[in-house]
Amino acid sequence: MKIKLNLLLTTIFLLGLEVNSYSQDLIVPHIGDSLKCKITKETEDKIYFTTKVYGEWRKVFLPKSQIKSVTKSYFKKPEILPEKVYETKYSKFRISADFGISRTLGKIDPLFPDVLKRHLNELKTGNIFCLSTTFFPIKFFGLGFDASRHFSRNEVTGLSYKIPGQTTVRYSNLTEEIAVNYFGPSICIRAYSKNHKTQFNTYYSMGVLNYKNYFYFGNTATITGRSLGIVIGESVDFKIDRNILLGIGAKITLGALTKARITTAGSSEVLNLSKTPESLSRIEITAGLKINSIFR
Numbered sequence: 001m002k003i004k005l006n007l008l009l010t011t012i013f014l015l016g017l018e019v020n021s022y023s024q025d026l027i028v029p030h031i032g033d034s035l036k037c038k039i040t041k042e043t044e045d046k047i048y049f050t051t052k053v054y055g056e057w058r059k060v061f062l063p064k065s066q067i068k069s070v071t072k073s074y075f076k077k078p079e080i081l082p083e084k085v086y087e088t089k090y091s092k093f094r095i096s097a098d099f100g101i102s103r104t105l106g107k108i109d110p111l112f113p114d115v116l117k118r119h120l121n122e123l124k125t126g127n128i129f130c131l132s133t134t135f136f137p138i139k140f141f142g143l144g145f146d147a148s149r150h151f152s153r154n155e156v157t158g159l160s161y162k163i164p165g166q167t168t169v170r171y172s173n174l175t176e177e178i179a180v181n182y183f184g185p186s187i188c189i190r191a192y193s194k195n196h197k198t199q200f201n202t203y204y205s206m207g208v209l210n211y212k213n214y215f216y217f218g219n220t221a222t223i224t225g226r227s228l229g230i231v232i233g234e235s236v237d238f239k240i241d242r243n244i245l246l247g248i249g250a251k252i253t254l255g256a257l258t259k260a261r262i263t264t265a266g267s268s269e270v271l272n273l274s275k276t277p278e279s280l281s282r283i284e285i286t287a288g289l290k291i292n293s294i295f296r
Contacts, residue, residue, distance in 0.1 A: 098288030126152025
């Protein structure tokens with residue numbers, strides 16, 4: 001009988017341990033509402049616990065200096081399911097790939113012939129592809145590297161021209177393909193919505209703009225140049241999975257060529273554009289995929 005009684009008491013004791021292990025605690029901070037939580041760790045100056053934050057279970061901590069009282073196993077009926085607990089630690093590494101349209105901001109000389117003005121206006125609009133990586137040493141501030149490529153092309157058929165010193169009228173298509181590549185270091189300021197499902201990002205970057213223009217009109221020429229570039233951008237990202245987001249954004253890139261090299265089949269010449277710089281400034285509208293690191 002004594003053995004059975006000891007067995008019963010042991011069983012009750014073990015069940016009690018199990019109940020306590022899944023019961024919830026109460027933390028009352030000096031400022032703010034009481035917290036229904038499960039304490040997971042305690043150090044000399046902090047208490048770590050799991051609680052519900054904007055509808056999701058999160059692991060957080062409070063300094064003991066901000067806590068008025070702690071009552072363990074205050075709530076006997078637990079809510080917390082281990083599979084529903086997520087870390088509040090922010091993602092420290094992020095990769096972003098975006099695609100969209102861009103338009104250069106340079107002015108077209110009103111004295112140009114109409115056919116040339118139409119051609120240059122078509123060249124102003126192109127495609128943009130952006131790739132960036134960012135490391136966040138703290139939750140709201142990141143350091144990274146940005147790269148992008150603007151590409152536009154236009155062709156006008158059946159234009160006539162004369163070679164200097166000759167009277168023969170010739171006909172040719174006018175073709176231009178322009179690529180402007182940007183790369184440089186960047187900083188990112190990040191903010192979250194209350195439910196952490198939307199992110200707001202502001203970007204600043206300073207780097208190098210590489211310009212290349214493949215030109216054909218009777219003869220082939222290539223124009224190249226390099227300029228300092230400044231990029232300012234905003235984006236909004238929407239979480240579709242724990243580490244995957246879809247985002248939309250807008251950027252403005254500032255830059256201008258003051259010197260360029262024109263290369264033809266038989267010669268190469270440097271052009272001084274300091275008096276009439278060639279604008280490389282553009283605006284971009286993009287959408288893309290963002291991947292946050294799973295390492296937190």
